[in-house]
Amino acid sequence: MAPSRLAWSAALLSWVIAVPLWFVGKYVLVIAHEGGHALLAKLLFRKLHSIRFDRDGGGVTAPASEVPWLFNILIFLAGYLGPSMFGLFGAWLLVRGQTMMVLWASMAFLVLMLFAVRGLLGWLTVPGLIVVLYLVTMRVDPPLQTLYTHMWVWFLLIGAVQRMLHFVLDRQYENGTNDSTHLADLTLVPSAIWAFVFLAGTIGALAYGGAMLLRL
Numbered sequence: 001m002a003p004s005r006l007a008w009s010a011a012l013l014s015w016v017i018a019v020p021l022w023f024v025g026k027y028v029l030v031i032a033h034e035g036g037h038a039l040l041a042k043l044l045f046r047k048l049h050s051i052r053f054d055r056d057g058g059g060v061t062a063p064a065s066e067v068p069w070l071f072n073i074l075i076f077l078a079g080y081l082g083p084s085m086f087g088l089f090g091a092w093l094l095v096r097g098q099t100m101m102v103l104w105a106s107m108a109f110l111v112l113m114l115f116a117v118r119g120l121l122g123w124l125t126v127p128g129l130i131v132v133l134y135l136v137t138m139r140v141d142p143p144l145q146t147l148y149t150h151m152w153v154w155f156l157l158i159g160a161v162q163r164m165l166h167f168v169l170d171r172q173y174e175n176g177t178n179d180s181t182h183l184a185d186l187t188l189v190p191s192a193i194w195a196f197v198f199l200a201g202t203i204g205a206l207a208y209g210g211a212m213l214l215r216l
Helices: 003-018 024-045 069-080 084-092 099-114 118-138 142-169 179-187 190-213
Strands: 048-053 060-063
Touching: 003 024, 003 060, 003 069, 003 142, 003 190, 024 048, 024 060, 024 069, 024 084, 024 099, 024 118, 024 142, 048 118, 060 069, 069 084, 069 179, 069 190, 084 099, 084 142, 084 190, 099 118, 099 179, 142 190, 179 190
Parallel strands: none
Antiparallel strands: 048 060
16 A cells, blocks of 8 residues: 555544544543653653543543642643654654554553553553554554554544544533643643643644655
């Protein structure tokens, strides 16, 4: 399959999973969301207490101790932008022909997440995703393997935008406890502003990552 045809096919299939099938896709995307929190926390040398996932498609990453103000801001920023961050890294690897690296890096990160995951839902979804990625890596022939890996990266990029569209259109930034309300408390910048920052960031990542994958 030609590279451009492969990229467009993967984008279309991933759009179906991320948008019409969002009621399923959100349970995969939240793993990347909480993974973004966890990754920033570890990069800032913070210990994690737990990562939990909710039945409604949400989740919580709890540090083991109090986090300094600036570190807290960075960690909260890495949640809704997490899938986009992972998607951009995956796109960067794919355009360099590193299909296997995307798969193995994804599995390695998920295995590390398991050390902090708590609760039945997390113990089902994270290992389940690891198994799917492992089967793609070890049991799928190269042409389909490349397609599925592109779909995985496209899903992260598209799903991040879909999540933020729901977040903004449903005005979720006004209700309950989420990253934007936490950031509002930390910075005194309204949660609505943070919601649109997240939306703009995910759209920008999709445009840039998509351009890389489509060789535009």
